[in-house]
Amino acid sequence: MHAYTTSRIEAQSRSPQPNPPETFHPALLQPLNFFPAGAGIYAQGEKAGVFYQVEFGAVRIYRLLADGRRQISAFHLAGETFGFEGGATHHFFAEAINATGIRVFRIAAGADMSHQLLPLALKGLTRAQEHLLVLGRQNAIERVAAFLVDMAERQGGLRKIELPMSRMDIGDYLGLTIETVSRVFTRLKKKGVIRLISLRSIEIAKHDALQNMSE
């Protein structure tokens, strides 16, 4: 794990959370670790800690094929937890997308955290299985619509949402190329469903239409 600094960093206020972030026993609390954009948090094959919580910023979880193809299995925003593993080692890579603050929670010797981790694992499992439907059976527009609806929900259901990740990250999350992602954004814009305020900031003009497109 590449911790660029372990000193305490002033955390900026979190974006509104539809599901309030989990809180854990203070004795387990670790200082905030800071990761600059693109920094690895852990790598496939590394020994697994227990779990991580995003304080601010955003994280991508991904896996690679030998020829470089990449599948991002999840994004994690402020307040969300990730990184728990079944075995002793990580099966995926985790990287900071932007400047990101992470808290690492470790098991106190002998403590049984399964009671706290199980709901997190089950939530992640449901999320992953729902994403399987998107990747396996939805077309490009449906995929992007589902992604935007999900991001909007996780940012409190506001009209204006921030996309902390690049088009390439979005493509690798949705199983599309950046060109297709870009074209779908343009199509949604022409239909008046979304407005592109800037590259990483969009406004959802017709939430119902977007919801319908995601099926």
Next chain:
Amino acid sequence: MHAYTTSRIEAQSRSPQPNPPETFHPALLQPLNFFPAGAGIYAQGEKAGVFYQVEFGAVRIYRLLADGRRQISAFHLAGETFGFEGGATHHFFAEAINATGIRVFRIAAGADMSHQLLPLALKGLTRAQEHLLVLGRQNAIERVAAFLVDMAERQGGLRKIELPMSRMDIGDYLGLTIETVSRVFTRLKKKGVIRLISLRSIEIAKHDALQNMSE
């Protein structure tokens, strides 16, 4: 849940398990429920029990889109467990593929089973995330190869493997049509990588080649 009979059924011997099936506290043991081919075990939106274990037969877990498109997120073979949910209701459908025997494990009042369920949930999470890579970034041959390698591992690594599910199930699991699945099977056969003993029974002639194809 559609339990066609709750009477005890003579369970046939399980196929060899690379990972021995979990065993649970006998006080929680429920009688074996029998489901004929195609029978629903639970449906999306139903109240969730705790979890289920396949005694014999096979189960498919899936989700539907409004227009009927289906994504199977997992198959479960003899000895495997499934059906634990984050919330109070099921998010997916579960059906018996063939004649199948299932044990239902319920939480004893006040008992905390998270210690037993967490490893199962984490294993399922890793499986689902690995499947995301297949659906998002692999082509038809790679998908089928990955599927066959997985099925072979779960059946003890033998050369001859049984596919309890139809081509349509395989297609809906891999995000392909039955035609494409069929064509890939034919291509693999022509290459001498597999032999089709019968429709539901194949022999892996070149396991290394298959492994390489799955990347």
Next chain:
DNA sequence: ATGTCCCTACGGGGAATTACCTATAACCAC
């Protein structure tokens, strides 16, 4: 065993979607 029926799987051709490649445009940091 053998024949028949029926369901499932296989195969071919055209169509649609998306990927790949190249070029241009927009954005951002310095």
Next chain:
DNA sequence: GTGGTTATAGGTAATTCCCCGTAGGGACAT
């Protein structure tokens, strides 16, 4: 401003889907 990165756009190519018809395998009765 200016340079470099990232996103958008268009054309072509490849993959896979969709629709059709045919073939094959298993179950059952004879």
